[in-house]
Amino acid sequence: xxxxxxxxxxxxxxxxxxxxxxxxxxxxxxxxxxxxxxxxxxxxxxxxxxxxxxxxxxxxxxxxxxxxxxxxxxxxxxxxxxxxxxxxxxxxxxxxxxxxxxxxxxxxxxxxxxxxxxxxxxxxxxxxxxxxxxxxxxxxxxxxxxxxxxxxxxxxxxxxxxxxxxxxxxxxxxxxxxxxxxxxxxxxxxxxxxxxxxxxxxxxxxxxxxxxxxxxxxxxxxxxxxx
Numbered sequence: 001x002x003x004x005x006x007x008x009x010x011x012x013x014x015x016x017x018x019x020x021x022x023x024x025x026x027x028x029x030x031x032x033x034x035x036x037x038x039x040x041x042x043x044x045x046x047x048x049x050x051x052x053x054x055x056x057x058x059x060x061x062x063x064x065x066x067x068x069x070x071x072x073x074x075x076x077x078x079x080x081x082x083x084x085x086x087x088x089x090x091x092x093x094x095x096x097x098x099x100x101x102x103x104x105x106x107x108x109x110x111x112x113x114x115x116x117x118x119x120x121x122x123x124x125x126x127x128x129x130x131x132x133x134x135x136x137x138x139x140x141x142x143x144x145x146x147x148x149x150x151x152x153x154x155x156x157x158x159x160x161x162x163x164x165x166x167x168x169x170x171x172x173x174x175x176x177x178x179x180x181x182x183x184x185x186x187x188x189x190x191x192x193x194x195x196x197x198x199x200x201x202x203x204x205x206x207x208x209x210x211x212x213x214x215x216x217x218x219x220x221x222x223x224x225x226x227x
Contacts, residue, residue, distance in 0.1 A: 021121050025128040030080040030203050032110040033181050039102040040089050070133065070199045077131040077163065078201035086186040087195040099188045101195075104143070106181025116177055123172040128182060129165045132158040133199040137190045140200075142166035145179040155185050163204075 070076060070083050088101040107113055123144070132138050137159055143152035151168045158164060166182070184198050 021124040023126045029112040032107045032112040033105045035106040035108040037104045074199040076201050079203040081201040085197050102185040104183045106179045108179035117175050119174040125169040127167045131163040131201045135160050139185040141183045146176040
């Protein structure tokens with residue numbers, strides 16, 4: 001049984017990788033986050049990662065729902081977006097809903113891990129800026145798995161249209177990482193529903209691109225710069 005280690009959560013944004021021991025989720029790795037594990041099985045068979053999209057400025061991929069937006073109503077704040085349905089229908093001793101449903105979206109077995117594992121030294125900090133692009137409250141966590149341990153944050157609430165940076169570390173050997181990713185959780189008590197779609201994006205858009213896409217009016221929103 002893997003030892004689960006609760007690590008600190010850092011709210012804020014690192015502007016780059018200062019050394020081999022600091023690794024921040026990048027676009028290339030985020031594009032490979034296709035290893036999906038659901039905590040519950042949807043009653044309607046809809047527990048599928050329905051979308052992995054990319055913001056304007058990247059012409060190599062045409063997202064299912066159009067570039068930079070989930071459908072017609074949810075703007076995508078960061079570079080790489082994810083949509084899926086979470087339904088709470090299992091977990092209690094009586095076989096009913098337990099108040100939570102979650103999905104882990106990772107990079108197990110991908111070329112991204114080979115690149116990460118080729119770095120020297122140990123991982124003292126891994127950060128991932130994340131955005132809740134949905135109109136509801138969601139909870140998030142970051143995790144790094146090795147052959148012997150899972151290093152992860154607690155579930156952190158994030159309100160609609162909000163962003164934060166999650167961080168884990170504590171001496172994880174680069175050469176032993178087997179999966180890296182993040183989780184999204186439906187908290188039934190907070191959502192007021194047992195089923196909902198999430199809209200989430202990771203890896204901030206460079207400020208110049210974001211200004212071009214959304215217009216100069218966003219300048220007042222205190223845009224974060226990403227090196």
